[in-house]
Amino acid sequence: KSKHSSNKNATMASATEVLSRARYILLTHMPEVGIQTTNHTCNAVLSGYSALGMGTEAEQLLLEIETLLSQSSPRPSALDTACYNSVLHGYSRDKTGIKSAERLFRAMKEQTPLHEGIHSTKILPPMPDMITYAS
Numbered sequence: 001k002s003k004h005s006s007n008k009n010a011t012m013a014s015a016t017e018v019l020s021r022a023r024y025i026l027l028t029h030m031p032e033v034g035i036q037t038t039n040h041t042c043n044a045v046l047s048g049y050s051a052l053g054m055g056t057e058a059e060q061l062l063l064e065i066e067t068l069l070s071q072s073s074p075r076p077s078a079l080d081t082a083c084y085n086s087v088l089h090g091y092s093r094d095k096t097g098i099k100s101a102e103r104l105f106r107a108m109k110e111q112t113p114l115h116e117g118i119h120s121t122k123i124l125p126p127m128p129d130m131i132t133y134a135s
Contacts, residue, residue, distance in 0.1 A: 012052065019048050019057075027064055037069065039080045046083055050090030055097040058090040059104065063114065066123045081126040084108060088135040101135070108132060 022045045030037055042065050049058035062083060069078035077084075088104060091097030105128065107114055113122035 015048070015052055016054075019045065019052075019054075022048065023061055026061075027068060031068065037065065039083060042079055043083045043086055046086040046090075050086045050093065053090060053093030053097075055087060055089075055091030055094050055100060058087040059100065062087050063123070066114075075122070076124045077126045079126070081108075081129045081132060084125055085129075085131050085135060088132065092135060105132065105135070 026037065026041060026045055029035075030041070042062075046058050046062060049055070049061065062079065065083075066078055084104065088101050091101035091104070104114075104125070106112065108125045108128045111124055111127070113124055
């Protein structure tokens with residue numbers, strides 16, 4: 001391996017570890033201490049996953065946050081379009097993410113519920129915006 005390749009792998013591992021901690025803080029620590037989860041705090045972590053091309057992880061986190069924010073089903077999304085666009089961006093950076101991006105985009109466009117397996121919550125995603133269509 002080249003030195004550049006090993007540095008890139010180390011950087012990716014560090015970034016993944018930081019995102020894992022951020023995920024824990026967002027899903028566990030913030031609710032435990034009574035700090036409100038907002039679109040801004042959620043999108044910060046979703047954008048991190050997306051920047052690394054980790055669309056699947058970003059979508060899983062998005063659905064976990066949605067479930068955390070409301071237990072009623074079916075219901076409108078508690079998160080805004082920007083959060084969903086971050087997930088689409090993550091899928092666009094992953095060679096195998098095209099079908100997943102199309103599935104999520106179609107759900108947004110057609111207002112088809114997304115399903116969170118853990119709690120069988122049905123979430124209606126937000127309507128797509130100009131950025132969504134550009135993705």
